[in-house]
Amino acid sequence: MIHYILQILVVQLLFLLIYDLFLKKETFFNWNRVYLLMTSLLSFILPLIKIDVIKENIPEQYMIQLPAVLIGNVSEEIEGSEVIIKSSDSFFNFLTIARFSEYLWYTGMVISLLLFCYKLYRILKLKQTGIKTRVENFNLISLPNTNTAFSFFNTIFLGEKLSEVKKTNILLHEKIHIKEYHTLDLLFFEILRIICWFNPLVYVYQNRIAVLQEYIADSKAISETDKKEYYQDLLSQIFQTDKISFINTFFNHSLIKNRIVMLQKSKSKKIFQLKYLLLVPVMLLMLLYTSCAQDTSAQSKVMSENVDSPLIEKIQAVRHQIEKQGNVSPEEEKALKVLALLVTDDGFSNPHYEDVYGMADIPFGVIEKVPVFPGCENLSQEETKKCFSQKISQYIVKQFNTKLAKENGLTGYQEIGARFSIGNDGKVKDIKVKNKSKILREEALRVLEGLPVMIPGEQEGKKVSVMYKLPIKLKFK
Template sequence: MIAYILKSAVLLLIFYAIYKLWLENEKMFRFNRAYLLASLIFSFVIPLKIISFETQFSSRIQLIELNELVLQKGSQNLESVSKNDFLSVLILVFYAFIVLLLAFRFAVNIYSFFSKIKRNKLQLVNGEKVILIDDAVLPHSFWNVIFINKNEFENGKIPVELIMHEKAHLQQKHTLDILFAELIQIIFWFNPLLVFYKKAIKLNHEFLADEAVNKQFDSVTSYQNLLLDFASDKNTISLASNINYLITKKRLLMMTKKESPIKIILKVCTVSAVYVLLLFVFSTKTMAQTVSNKADVKEKDIYTNDAIEKKPEFPGGVLAFYKFVGSNFKMPAEAAKNKFEGKAYMQFIVEKDGSLSEIRTMKDAGYGIGDEVIRVLKLAPKWTPGSINGKPVRVMYSLPITIQAEK
C-alpha cells in the first residue's frame, strides 16, 4: 500500500508539473480539461498495474518482508505480538474517521443545493433554470441550475453576461469535474497535491466560460471590466462554479491570447508521449533487489511485493500466522535460563501449491533459536498461494524475530 501511495504521488506531481510548465498558459482549454481529469485517473490507476508489460513471471520469486515478530516468554508456549499491529489499526481508524468526516461535509454541501432549489422560486432565463435566493451572493451554478440573488435580479442589476457565463458552466457539465475531484480528495485526503488539481480544474472552467461569453458578445474589454467589478468579492460557494473565482491578471490575459495551432499540436503530441512513457515505466515489473546468497533462490530474480497482484495468505491472515508461530515455539532451555535477548532473521518460500520450502536461518540468534523456528515453520499448514495475472507464483518471505526475556 505504501508503494502504491508513493507511486501515485509521484505521478500526480509529474503530471501537475507538466501542466503548470507546459500547458496552463496555452489557449487549449478543452485539452487541458481532459488532461487534468485524465491525470487524476492515471495517477491512481497506473500503479495498480492493471496493464502489465511483464509476462515471464512463472519461475521467478517474489520477496515480501513481514513485520517484526516479538516473542517474549520462558520455556512455555509463546504468544506472538507484532509491534506494528496497534499502530496499523490506529492509522486505519484515523484514516476512516477523516474520510467519514469529509464525506459528511460533501453530503451536507450537496444537500444544501437541493434544499435551496426546493425552498426558493424557480424561473427560466434564456432557457436555463434560475433559482432566486435571498442570500447576498454572486451568481453561481451547480448541476443544471443557476443561483442568483433575488433582489438584484428583480432590480435588473444582474448583467446578461453573468447569466451566460453560468450557462456555459452548465452546458459544459463542469459540475461533474468538480464532484469527481472532490470524491478523489475524500479518498486520498492525505495527498496535498489534490488541492492544486482542484484549483487548476476550477480555473480552467473559468477560462472556458469566459471564452463562451466573449464568443457570444464579442466585447472582451467590456467583459473584463465587468469581472473586475466583482474581483474584490471573495465569497465563493463550495462545489459550485463561481464567476469570481481567481479573477487575476492571468485570467484576463487569457481572453486576448492568440492560439498557435502548430504549438498546440506539438504540446499535445509531447504530452501524449509522456503518458505512454509513464504508463510503460510504472506498469513494467522490473527487478528491485537481489539476495546476497544466490544459492538461496537458485539464481532466480527477486521482485518487491508490489509486483504481486494477490499475495499468499496464511489461513486466518497474517496475525493468525504470528499466533501460530508464537503458540508452537518453545524457548530452548539454555536461552530461557540465561534470559537471552536477541534477533533472528528467517527466510522461507511459499510455493505455488501453498506449501513452505527452503526454510532458512539467515541470521541466527544463538542457543538453537533458529532451528526451533524452522521446526515450527515446517508444521505450518498450506497457505493460499500468491498469483500474478491469475497464475500462481513462488513468493519468498523474510521474517525478522525479536527474542525478549521474560519480565
C-alpha cells in the same frame, strides 16, 4: 495499501508537474480538461499494473523496495543464482498498524462525507429562499439581498443586487458551465476528496479543473458579447462569494487576473499539442516503477490467508456452522480449545487446556521465549531471535539447489512463500510452501524438512508450537 497510496501520490505528482510546466498556459482548454480527468483516473490504475517482463530485465540494484516490516535477511551469491531469505517476526504488529490505519481512513471519509452533505444543504437552502424562474433550458434562482453568482448543474444563482449588465454577462458565462457539464467534473473530484481525504494532490487537481473551467466559459462567452464590456465586468468590484468547492463561481478575486490574461492570449499553435505526448514517457516510467516496486504488504499477504476478512465475520461463521451441525467432532473441539487458549488471559496456566499446548501455534514475533536454533544457545531473547533468523537463512542458502535454474530453464525473479511450525518437541512440522513452479515448491519443502531439531519455544513456562513465516526470493541469472 500504504505502498499503493504512495505510488498514487508519485504518479499524480508527475502528472501535475507536466500540466503546470507545459500545458497550463496553453489555450487547448478542452484538451487540458481531458488531461486532468484522464490522468486523475490513471493515477489509480497504473500502480495496479505489473509487467513481469520489465521486472525480469531490470538489474536488482535498480529494484525499488519500501522499508520492510520483516526483519533479518541474508543475501549470498551461489553458483550464478542469488537467494534472499527474509524472516518475519513482526507480522501481527503490521496487522495492528494496518487495522488502525483502516479505521483512521474510514473516520476521515465519514467526516468528509458529512462536510459534503453540509455543502449540498447550503445550496438547497439557497434554492428554497430564492425566487425560481425557468429560462431556456435552465433554472434561474434570484437571491435577495446578495450579489452572489454561481451555477450548480442546470441551475444558476444570481444575487438581486447585481446590475442588469452584469447579470447578462454572468448568464452567458454560467450557461457555458451548464452546457459543458462542468459540475460533473467538480463532483468527480469531490468524490475523490471524500475517498482520499488525506491526499493533498486531489485538492490540487480540483483547483486546476475549476480554474480551467473558468477559462473555457470565458473563451466561449466572449464570442457572444462585447469583449471590452466583459473585461470591465471582470475588473470592476469583486463580489464576495461563499467558497463551495463543487460550484462554478463567477466572482473569484484570485482568478480575475489570470482569466483576463487568458482572454487576451493568442490561440496556441497546433504544434504545441505535441506536448501531450509527454504522457507517453511518464506512463512508461510509472509502469517501470510499479513493475519493479516490491510491496512488503503483499509479501505479508502471501504469508497469511484471508487476512482482509474481519475477525468477527469468521467467528460468526464458526458459530453458524456449529449450530447447523448440532455438535462438534473431537478434532473440532480441540481446534476450538486452541482458539480459546490463545485469547484467554490465563490460558497457559489453566489445566483445562493442557492437552492442546502443543497444537497452539504462537507467532514467532510475539512468543515469550523463541525456539533456539542449534548454535544460538545462552543468548538474550533479542539475540536469540537474530541468531535464529541468521542461522535459518544461512542453512537455506547453503542447502537450496540453485542448479534447478539451469536444469529447468527458470529465469528472472521467483518468490517462495514458506510457512511452518516448530513443535513443542522442537521438530519442524506443518510445512506449507507457495509458488507457481512445482519444482521450486518441492525443493523448498525438501530443504525445510531437513531443518535440525531445535529447543522448542515457551509461553508462560509451557513448551508450545511456534509459527514461522519465511519468504524466499530467488534471482536466476
